[in-house]
Structure formats: C-alpha cells, structure tokens
Amino acid sequence: MRGRSAQDLVGGLALVALSVLAFSQISDLDMGRAARMGPGYFPTLLAGGVGLFGVFIAGRGLIVAGPGLDSWGWRHLLPVIVAIIFFSFAIRPLGMVVAGTGIVLIGSFAAPDLRWRETLLFGAGLVLFTVLLFKVALNLPLAIWPRF
Amino acid sequence: MDQVFSNLALGFGAAVTPINLGLCFIGALVGTLIGVLPGLGPIATIAILLPITFYLDPLGALIMLAGIYYGAQYGGSTTAILVNMPGETSSVVTTLDGHQMARQGRAGPALAIAALGSFFAGSVATFLVALFGPLLAGIAQKFGPAEYFSLMLTGLVGATVLASGSVVKAVAMILVGLLLGSVGSDIETGEPRMTFGIPQIAEGINFTTLAVGLFGIAEILRNLEKHAEDRSVLGGRIIGLMPTWRDIKQSALPVLRGTGIGSVLGILPGNGAVLAPYASYTLEKKLSKTPSRFGKGAIEGVAGPESANNAGAQTSFIPLLTLGIPPNAVMAMMVGAMTMQGIIPGPTVMTENPTLFWGMIASMWIGNAMLVIINLPLVGIWVRLLRVPYRLLFPAILLFCCIGVYTINSSHVDVLLVALFGLVGYFLLKHGFEPAPLLLAFVLGPLLEENLRRALLIARGDPAIFITRPISAFLLLVAVGLLAVVLLPSVRKRREEVFHEED
Amino acid sequence: MRLKTFAVAAVALVAAAGSAFAQSFPSRPITMVVPFAAGGPTDTVARLVAQSMSETLGQQVVVENVGGAGGTLGAARVAKADADGYTLLLHHIGQATSATLYRKLPYNPATDFAGIGLVTDVPMTIVAKKEFPAKDLKELVAYVKANADKVTLANAGVGAASHLCGMLFMKEIGTQLTTVPYKGTGPAMNDLVGGQVDVMCDQTTNTTGQIKGGAIKAYAVTTPTKVASLPDLPTTKDAGLPGVQVAVWHGLYAPKGTPADVVQKLNGALLAALKNNTVKARFAELGTEPVSADRATPQVLDAFVKAEIERWRPIIQDAGVFAD
Structure with a gap:
C-alpha cells in the first residue's frame, strides 16, 4: 500500500464537484417518497451516487498506486x-x-x-x-x- | 406458411419495379452519403432527406425511405468505425472495436463485415417479420412499465462489460450518464431539473450533441496530440480491404447470435432494440476465449453488434406496422413520413392496405441488399479518405459535426454544448474513464426512471409489482446473474493483484 | 436578393403606392418555423400547408424545425424575427396554453404575433383499453367515479393535448384520477393497447387507427360535430359530458407588426392551401379537416388565441402544473 495516483485523485474530485453542482440544481425539487417519487428523487439518488464514487475513487487515488496526471495539450x-x-x-x-x-x-x-x-x-x-x-x-x- | 410466401410475393411484386428499385437505390445511396458525414446521424439524415420523398406515390416514397433509413444507419456505422463518432446509440458499441481496427489499418474488413453481417441479419429479420410479425406483436404487449424497468436495469448492469478498464470507474460513468439523462423537465410535473435555466435543454440534452462531443471532439483532440508525436496514427497503413477467411470464420457465430438477440429485442415496442448491440457485445466478450482482445480491435466486437443492430432495426418495424407504435425517434420520423403519405400506421394497415404493408416489408429486404451493393465498392473509397492528411481531415470533421448538430433544432446552444462535452470527453480520456458506459446509461436513464415511476404509480406504490410479474422477475434474476458475472472476475483479479504485490 | 427587395421598396416609396411591397412579396424563400421535431403531427400539417403555399406564392416555403421547451423556443424565435412576412410560425393549441404553463416566457403569445389564420382543428377522442367494462360514456363516467382509486388516466406529458384534455375531463366529472405520464403519445398508446393503463383522451391522429383496428374502445369525440372518419362515435355533448370540448387547433402566425397587405397575401395562400384537394385528402386521413374559410382569417385567429389563453388559465392553475 504505497504510492498514489494523481489521475484517480483528480478524476474522483471532479466527480465530487459534479455531484455538488447537481445538488445545487436539485435542492429545491420535491423528493416525494419511494412509492410516489417526486421530480427530485431520482436525481438526488444519482447525484449522491456520483459523489460517493468520487470520494471512493479520489480516496483510492490517495492510497493505491496508479498513473500520474497526463499533461493537457x-x-x-x-x-x-x-x-x-x-x-x-x-x-x-x-x-x-x-x-x-x-x-x-x-x-x-x-x-x-x-x-x-x-x-x-x-x-x-x-x-x-x-x-x-x-x-x-x-x-x-x-x-x-x-x-x- | 403458404400465406407468408403469397404475402411476400405480393410485396415483392409491388416493390420490384424498375422505378421502385431505382428509388430504393437512390435513397440508400444518398442516405449513406449524408449519413457518413460526421455529426449527421440517422435522425438528422432522415429529417434532411424526408422532403425529397414528398412528391412520390406512397409505396415509392416508403421504399425510398427504407433506402434512406438503412443508408443513414450504415453511414452512421461507417463514421463510427472511421473517425470514432457514433451517429446514434447503436453505433456506440461499433466504435469500441471498429475504430480500433481502423487504427490498426483494418478499416476495410471492419466496414465490410459490418455490411455483410447487417445484410445477413436484415434478411433473417425480414423473414421473421413476415412470418411472425402480428403474433410477436401480441406477445410484446405483455411488456408493461414493470417489465421495461427490469429490462433497462439488466441493460445497465451489462453496460459495465463495455468498459475494458476499472469496473469502479465504469459504474461511476454509468451514474454520471444516468445523471445527465435526467436533465430536463420532469415527466410528471414538468418541472425543469438541472437545466441551469437554459431553455434549450429544457427537454433534455440531445443524444447527438453528447455523442459528438464526448466521442468525436475528444477523439480529434486525442489524435492531434498523438499526431504531434507520431504522424502515422490514422493515415498510411492499410492492411487489406476485404475480410480474410479467418475474419469471416471468427465473425460467423457472432453474426448468428447477434441476429438472434437483435430480432428478439427489436420486437419490444418500448425501444428494446436500443439494447441489442450492447447485449450482443456483452455476450461475445463473455463467450470469447480471449476477452482481452475486446476493445483492442476484435472483429467479433463489430460483427455481432452490427448484426444485432440491424436485426433489431428490422424487427422494430413489427410494433410500428402492427401496433402503430414507433419505438424510437428514428421510427417516429418514419411514422411522420408515412402520415405525410396518408398512411397512418396501426393495426389496420395490414388488412386494409396489404399491398403497401407487404411492399414495405419487401422493401426492407431490398433496402438491405442495396446497402451491400452500394457499400462494398465504397469501402475502398472510405478507407482512402483516411489517407487525407489529418491536418485537413479534422477541420472538415469539425465543420460537418457543427452543421449536423445545428440542423437538428437550429440551436446554437447545442453547438456550444458540443464544445463543452468535447472538453469533458478529453478530461475523461485523461483520467482513465471510458465514455461508452456513460452514453448507454444516458440513453437508458430516462427509460429507467419513467418506467420505475410509472410502474409504481400503476401499482399504487407497491414495489412488489417487480417480482410478482413473472417476466419482470425473470429479468431481475438475469440482472443479478449478470452482476455476479461482472463482479466475480474483477474481485478475483483484485485478489491476484494483491498476491502479486505480496510476492 | 436583399438589394432587389430594397430597390423595389424604394421605388414603391417614390411611387407612394402602399401595396407595391405586397405585390413584390415574396421575393425570396419564406421560412415556416415548426416549434417541434420533424415527423410529428404538427410538422406534418405544416409541410402539407407549406407545399401548397409555395405553389401559390411562387416562392419556396421552407419548413424549419425549431424544437424544444414545449414549442416555446420556436415561437420565441418568430416573435423576435423581422416583421416582414418571411418568418412564419405554425403552432398548435400550445400557443395559448404556454401563456399559463410557462411563467418565464420571453414573449407574449397574445400580443407578439400577427395571426394569419386558423389552419385545422384536430378533434380528440375519449378512449379506454379494450377490456374496459363501460359500454358508453355515461357508464364510463359512473365507473370512473366509483373506482377513482383504481382507474388510471394516461397522458403524453405536461402540456400535451392529452394532458389538457385529461385535466378538463377530471374537472368536468369532479373526480381526481391517478394520472400516468408518458413521453409522447407513442408509448402512452402502447400501454393503453396493452391494457397497462385504463383511460386516455387523445387526438384522432393518434387514435383513429387503433379504434378502427379494435385495439382500444372509443367513447366520444370532443368536438361539437362528429368526425367523418369515425361516424359511429357520438360527440361528448350527445353522450352526456358537454363540458369536455377540446380540439387541437393549429394556427399560422407572423411576427407582430407585419404589414397588413403582406398578412393578407399570406392569408390568401393559406386559404388556397386549405381548399387544395391533396391537403384536404391528407387532413382527412389524419382524422381532421381544414377549418372553414370564415375561420381561417387573421381576426378570428387573434381573437381565438386570446380566448383560449383565458379558457385554459384556470384549468391549468387549478391543476397546479408548470413547465418551467
């Protein structure tokens, strides 16, 4: 368990940012209940999922070795x-x-x-x-x- | 059986006149030529060419349309293989191995096998339509919201197989795709979701916009970058125009299986055909003795999905012709064209206007045949296009993409979004994320959510509906099975990696 | 082209002949904006009319599909276009309902357009799945009221004709049903034919084929008179639900401020299109017919849009739906 992957770290953080952006847009939508979903239910679930995966991938990037950042052309x-x-x-x-x-x-x-x-x-x-x-x-x- | 043959004879009798054959040929040719322009997918192509069919008699117009339809579809696959730009959902899969083949100088065999596989699948599916059409449509009606939800869920689980890299990242991409797919007004209340107040995306993000940006523009950027170091990325090496005997042997079974999968999924009126190429790819990758070749230019990864796609395109005429229900946007356009010709698709077309009905079915087969006749000779020309220096090719691709995207809704915002998604696609490339699962999830997402909510509405909020309905329950079991198949190897791999590190 | 128009206009000014512009109009192709994707029912109507108008005017009338945001993007583009008669809008009942459905509309449907004329009224039909127990409309209403917690009402999405008609239906029978929304008519009809949902109210364009094929049951047509293609179907008035009166009307508009003589000339071409036999025949197959000549006028359309806005406002507001 040594080394880290800047590629995963930045990739994961980008997912977290996307999740935050999505939450900023859906916070005022009605959630409803699982049995009678409102407009906000599905997107909230997804934005949450994206955020969680972002945290996981970024965290993994901190711990597990992997490719570094590629320079942008x-x-x-x-x-x-x-x-x-x-x-x-x-x-x-x-x-x-x-x-x-x-x-x-x-x-x-x-x-x-x-x-x-x-x-x-x-x-x-x-x-x-x-x-x-x-x-x-x-x-x-x-x-x-x-x-x- | 006799009935089927006499019906087909009636159809072919009406369709096979010199004029109609000529119309079909022109339709297929023009459809291919427009559809092959990057950024102009089948929907845009058909919309652009629709008006030229106005002045013809109904059967002539429909036959020409069939030609345009198949031409546009095949043109889309050609662009997918040559420049990694999927024109519609189905050709996303074709980019995975087809474009890799092109990079290895094997664009010719990829294009040829796509045409031949499609023709075989189209022929079989046409016969199926004639034989079982009305019967199958009745069975497909058993599919309600609950079944569609379970089917889409199964498709989504399968999407992870599209990725050749990390499963975790593939799942993350699926979630992002679902999230992008839920942009736009809510189906029940009409409230805008995540539209940032931009009216142009109030009805959601356009598939073409997303695909062109994520795949096409990102690909251009990647090529330019590689090009700077190594100038022979695309041009130069061309190894053979036609498939070798070995290619054909490798493709035979995938074509057969693809035909089967596509035919079955295409019958479902709720756009089941969208899953056909993905399902075929998943199956071939899982059956292959060398799954590691997939994503790196395996010809099975082109042959199977392309056949499945065409078989599905064919059998999706079943719900259209027998039930009058267009399963997807392209079919909806065909309905528009038919109505313009005074034919309202529905259960009555077959009985009230048999010549037209069977003539149309005959024209499907003719359209497919035309496609092979036109495209096999064209393969050489398409491949040679890759020899155009990239410094000239890419500005041309950029221009066609932008015009193509702009013409769909005359919206400059859609073109701006292409730039944005191009950047996103480039970012994904740079960070080891694969865009294919994202795009599939983007397409399936709205279907998944709608059907989930509809099923629960109809069942008054009782989730048991998904397991008490047998077809839905079966599909969920398939999804669970698929999940196990997907997860187990990666878990095993992880453990092997761990062992290696400890060695 | 532009130069020619300008020259002609200048000559016209010198001659002080007010109608000279109209005489030279049109000197270049006219764009007819359809605020929906190609291939839909409104697009079909537009293309049929445009084809005939091209012949009358001697200039191409090109259909441009500007889809998005329930038709409001296309309408907004025409509202802001030059008022010279070269940019037209063909829109349906949504032109009136958008005034209430959209709170942030960048134009005013009642005042930013110069009506050219009504084009067609597409009647709607109240239909149900074929296993539905009710025999006629009265039975249907009784059954629906008695089983309000079980019956489902399908529609093709917020603002769709089937949604409007559904709201009106529920208001008239004074009962709320579970509405099941779909994206577009196709999937909604699919589930009605498959028996997954119970009741719907939709345009004849979409229902006629299914009714004739026996795939669904029809109860009434929502216009004052019967429809020629469905002669056995009573009107809602005769069948006991006179309040349910809806038609998906289509109108042709130019931007506000378009010279009256240009509007007149366009109206003439529209009238000719509505008398055209091909147009009539195709309209009939769509389960509709051109409006009568006295209704295809600028005055009638302008007044009608205003009346329809007021008529739908309370119904939409009561239902509490918004599209933005």
Whole structure:
C-alpha cells in the first residue's frame, strides 16, 4: 500500500464537484417518497451516487498506486474549442460561409503540421461543398451570407 | 406458411419495379452519403432527406425511405468505425472495436463485415417479420412499465462489460450518464431539473450533441496530440480491404447470435432494440476465449453488434406496422413520413392496405441488399479518405459535426454544448474513464426512471409489482446473474493483484 | 436578393403606392418555423400547408424545425424575427396554453404575433383499453367515479393535448384520477393497447387507427360535430359530458407588426392551401379537416388565441402544473 495516483485523485474530485453542482440544481425539487417519487428523487439518488464514487475513487487515488496526471495539450485543445464556439455564435447571424470559413481556419491552428496555402484552398473547397450540399441540393433553412 | 410466401410475393411484386428499385437505390445511396458525414446521424439524415420523398406515390416514397433509413444507419456505422463518432446509440458499441481496427489499418474488413453481417441479419429479420410479425406483436404487449424497468436495469448492469478498464470507474460513468439523462423537465410535473435555466435543454440534452462531443471532439483532440508525436496514427497503413477467411470464420457465430438477440429485442415496442448491440457485445466478450482482445480491435466486437443492430432495426418495424407504435425517434420520423403519405400506421394497415404493408416489408429486404451493393465498392473509397492528411481531415470533421448538430433544432446552444462535452470527453480520456458506459446509461436513464415511476404509480406504490410479474422477475434474476458475472472476475483479479504485490 | 427587395421598396416609396411591397412579396424563400421535431403531427400539417403555399406564392416555403421547451423556443424565435412576412410560425393549441404553463416566457403569445389564420382543428377522442367494462360514456363516467382509486388516466406529458384534455375531463366529472405520464403519445398508446393503463383522451391522429383496428374502445369525440372518419362515435355533448370540448387547433402566425397587405397575401395562400384537394385528402386521413374559410382569417385567429389563453388559465392553475 504505497504510492498514489494523481489521475484517480483528480478524476474522483471532479466527480465530487459534479455531484455538488447537481445538488445545487436539485435542492429545491420535491423528493416525494419511494412509492410516489417526486421530480427530485431520482436525481438526488444519482447525484449522491456520483459523489460517493468520487470520494471512493479520489480516496483510492490517495492510497493505491496508479498513473500520474497526463499533461493537457492546450495547444491543440484551445483552437478546436474556440472554433466550435465561434461557429455556434456565427452560424445564425453571419451565415454558412463566414461560420464555415471561421471554424476551418481557427481549428487549423491546432494542426501540428499546418500548411496555410493548402488549408486555405481546402477550406474554400469545403465551404463551397457544404453550401452546395446543404443549401442548394438539400434546401436546408441555413443562411449563406450574413444578414444585415 | 403458404400465406407468408403469397404475402411476400405480393410485396415483392409491388416493390420490384424498375422505378421502385431505382428509388430504393437512390435513397440508400444518398442516405449513406449524408449519413457518413460526421455529426449527421440517422435522425438528422432522415429529417434532411424526408422532403425529397414528398412528391412520390406512397409505396415509392416508403421504399425510398427504407433506402434512406438503412443508408443513414450504415453511414452512421461507417463514421463510427472511421473517425470514432457514433451517429446514434447503436453505433456506440461499433466504435469500441471498429475504430480500433481502423487504427490498426483494418478499416476495410471492419466496414465490410459490418455490411455483410447487417445484410445477413436484415434478411433473417425480414423473414421473421413476415412470418411472425402480428403474433410477436401480441406477445410484446405483455411488456408493461414493470417489465421495461427490469429490462433497462439488466441493460445497465451489462453496460459495465463495455468498459475494458476499472469496473469502479465504469459504474461511476454509468451514474454520471444516468445523471445527465435526467436533465430536463420532469415527466410528471414538468418541472425543469438541472437545466441551469437554459431553455434549450429544457427537454433534455440531445443524444447527438453528447455523442459528438464526448466521442468525436475528444477523439480529434486525442489524435492531434498523438499526431504531434507520431504522424502515422490514422493515415498510411492499410492492411487489406476485404475480410480474410479467418475474419469471416471468427465473425460467423457472432453474426448468428447477434441476429438472434437483435430480432428478439427489436420486437419490444418500448425501444428494446436500443439494447441489442450492447447485449450482443456483452455476450461475445463473455463467450470469447480471449476477452482481452475486446476493445483492442476484435472483429467479433463489430460483427455481432452490427448484426444485432440491424436485426433489431428490422424487427422494430413489427410494433410500428402492427401496433402503430414507433419505438424510437428514428421510427417516429418514419411514422411522420408515412402520415405525410396518408398512411397512418396501426393495426389496420395490414388488412386494409396489404399491398403497401407487404411492399414495405419487401422493401426492407431490398433496402438491405442495396446497402451491400452500394457499400462494398465504397469501402475502398472510405478507407482512402483516411489517407487525407489529418491536418485537413479534422477541420472538415469539425465543420460537418457543427452543421449536423445545428440542423437538428437550429440551436446554437447545442453547438456550444458540443464544445463543452468535447472538453469533458478529453478530461475523461485523461483520467482513465471510458465514455461508452456513460452514453448507454444516458440513453437508458430516462427509460429507467419513467418506467420505475410509472410502474409504481400503476401499482399504487407497491414495489412488489417487480417480482410478482413473472417476466419482470425473470429479468431481475438475469440482472443479478449478470452482476455476479461482472463482479466475480474483477474481485478475483483484485485478489491476484494483491498476491502479486505480496510476492 | 436583399438589394432587389430594397430597390423595389424604394421605388414603391417614390411611387407612394402602399401595396407595391405586397405585390413584390415574396421575393425570396419564406421560412415556416415548426416549434417541434420533424415527423410529428404538427410538422406534418405544416409541410402539407407549406407545399401548397409555395405553389401559390411562387416562392419556396421552407419548413424549419425549431424544437424544444414545449414549442416555446420556436415561437420565441418568430416573435423576435423581422416583421416582414418571411418568418412564419405554425403552432398548435400550445400557443395559448404556454401563456399559463410557462411563467418565464420571453414573449407574449397574445400580443407578439400577427395571426394569419386558423389552419385545422384536430378533434380528440375519449378512449379506454379494450377490456374496459363501460359500454358508453355515461357508464364510463359512473365507473370512473366509483373506482377513482383504481382507474388510471394516461397522458403524453405536461402540456400535451392529452394532458389538457385529461385535466378538463377530471374537472368536468369532479373526480381526481391517478394520472400516468408518458413521453409522447407513442408509448402512452402502447400501454393503453396493452391494457397497462385504463383511460386516455387523445387526438384522432393518434387514435383513429387503433379504434378502427379494435385495439382500444372509443367513447366520444370532443368536438361539437362528429368526425367523418369515425361516424359511429357520438360527440361528448350527445353522450352526456358537454363540458369536455377540446380540439387541437393549429394556427399560422407572423411576427407582430407585419404589414397588413403582406398578412393578407399570406392569408390568401393559406386559404388556397386549405381548399387544395391533396391537403384536404391528407387532413382527412389524419382524422381532421381544414377549418372553414370564415375561420381561417387573421381576426378570428387573434381573437381565438386570446380566448383560449383565458379558457385554459384556470384549468391549468387549478391543476397546479408548470413547465418551467
């Protein structure tokens, strides 16, 4: 019984945090009884379970040896996440061309072996393809250009 | 028996015209092509393609829809295998070993065995539908809330088998999945639960949103990271396009068993088919002499669940056609399409409109056949897609995912949630948690809670209902048995580990 | 496109001809928002109407499904859209009941829309499992009252038509039953057919097939007149429960402030759709029919929404249910 696992410790603590977050949302719901469950019964049970497992896994991480923490690849993570967030806010007001170009360009920053010229050409083709497919061929209610 | 053949003859007679075959082919082709885009699962694909069937006559429209339906489903499996992105619940299981095969350069055999297994399962299930449809539907009606609760509980216990790592962590993931599944308005009072006041999730979190984020985006992040060190993660090595003789021998029995499991579960009107691929995977892993291969690219882990999935998809037409009850979201969409064509599914379709009924059943088989015809040649193209440099492939996947998720409800919040669940998925990867049990629990959770509460409402709060009803009691026994099977090896392993440490 | 509209509008201003805008309307595709997922009954109604309106207007009327929060998300989007007639809403009775069910609605269903016209009334039917002992509606009411602690009443979730009708039914017979909620009509109907629950009140769209197939028993239809597809079924009025009057009505709306001549033009296209034979035939198969021309008008719809809001408010409040 020696060594510890930072991976399990942090993982377990995250479950505890999730459980706390859930409890903060369901505390005002009616529990009811087992025989006549209210809206809060099932979630309370689950949030409690998640918390218990979190404590167990974190505790185990303190005692039992296991893998340590893996470093996070922020260099890849950030562009991908930012690209999706950009798309979500751009698609309705700015249309497919802007949102599509944006997600491809921003996302491409995550590529370790980026070649800009290639990406620009490919991105342009891709956006054209999506416009032709979704708008022209399938007639989906998506805007192509920004609305003013 | 004669009756069955004359019925089938009637159906095939109506369905097999050059025009109808052409419609089915186009449907299956377009369904595959759209469904294969990451982020566009069968539900989105069918919704997008629905309008093109409006202008056809009812049978033509239904046949084309059948093509679209199977195409979209198979397209979803293709994405699961190639880029680890399940388009719907059933292909979550396919990602486990299918994508591992792709990583080992064996995407071709995985895709081919999925198509062939599905075709076999589809053919058998179509025949079952024709033979026993009405009879089976009657039996399935014996399933009430108590039985469904017990069935879902059994499925949940089985979910732990999906994990190849720690059982404790798998159970924790199941609980998290159940918790996420209970987000949204309460079924009885309508009160919002854990929605943080966001109206877009007032009806719960979308499956596609969760799956795309947890699997797809997390996978992209993981690939990019590995890619930085080793550039040959996906592209490059391709070992064979078609399954070897050994692959086929390994897959034969799993396909047969998967067909059986899928056919039985698909008949249940309460979305029993959702369990079919999981049940098949669990069974194959337990029966295998080398369970350690599962999760690392075992072809049985693709062949069995894919067959089970397709058999279930087929037999889930039984409750739809004979009872008029759509068991899941995809089927509900099919009902919408049928109503649009003036056919209201229900017990009367079969007697009032036999040509249409049997034509539809015939079209299921034709749809499956088209799928094989279209997809076996396409396997080569799909596999070659993996040769596109990852620096170009992943922005394309990102774009299609976002458009796909956005089109479901035209909701930008759903796209934002993809980013959030992508982060969560990445966190899970980094901390040794597996997302598959979470996703299954997410799907089963609401069914579990609803049926539990309904059963208790109907029984006036008496929990004895779960053991006094024979089918429910039997299922609970199965759950207990399964629990023992799951827990015993891990307990034994733990003890062995302890011994090793003491050595 | 935009530029063209602008140019046409500018010319119109110069010519000081107020109807010029309407003459050029529509110059681009129109979006018809359905606040529910594709494939549902409301979506079906919308797509049938949209298809016919496209032909009349000479521009595509594209159906956009904006599901979520009981239809209020889609309605909110239309309420906030430009009032130019290019964004429409097709919504059902939920447009009126949401005013009470949702306490934090970001729009006012009574005042934020310009009605174009009623589209259809889908009647509802009071049905029970096929083993249910009562022979007619009177017996049903008597049995239910005598066995209030045993009888279960199914519905398809808070705010669903079956939920509304169920509340009204219990109010009229003055008896509370155990309500068993489902997510959607499919599973509710499944358990009714399977005999797991006893009674339900649901749209003809969902019940007609089952009634005709003998899978469930039907007692009455909840509209003033009988339904053509179920000629043997009496109305609630004739069968002794006149207070239970519900129809799942559907209306077509534009945002408030849409120019009157544009509304008029859209109304014309709607009327044409309601006379269209394909639309009529498909509606009939759904167990409904287009509303009469005198009810498919902006004035009737605007007044009707307000009346329905007031009618359902006390019923929903008495039952103490909220969706947010």
